[in-house]
Amino acid sequence: MTVQWASGQQLPLTRPTQRDRVLAQLRHGPTCGTEFLEMHLPRFGGRIFELRKEGHAITNEVCRKHNHYSRQTVYRLT
Numbered sequence: 777m778t779v780q781w782a783s784g785q786q787l788p789l790t791r792p793t794q795r796d797r798v799l800a801q802l803r804h805g806p807t808c809g810t811e812f813l814e815m816h817l818p819r820f821g822g823r824i825f826e827l828r829k830e831g832h833a834i835t836n837e838v839c840r841k842h843n844h845y846s847r848q849t850v851y852r853l854t
């Protein structure tokens with residue numbers, strides 16, 4: 777089933793929440809803030825906070841995967 781949005785985009789009604797997408801991405805591998813932004817998840821910080829409250833162990837590390845101009849945090853599900 778799909779729902780028609782004003783933009784004309786067809787999206788499934790069972791569309792995962794941002795939190796589901798953040799968790800799925802972390803299960804896939806460590807992810808830095810820039811990657812979450814590229815996935816159009818600008819509120820990843822809040823979602824990670826919620827996931828931690830639910831009992832998921834997520835650590836912060838400095839991102840060494842990319843050449844960031846500024847210090848970026850990588851989130852890792854342990």
Ligand SMILES: [Zn+2]
Nearest residue numbers: 808839842848
């Ligand atoms: Zn990075």
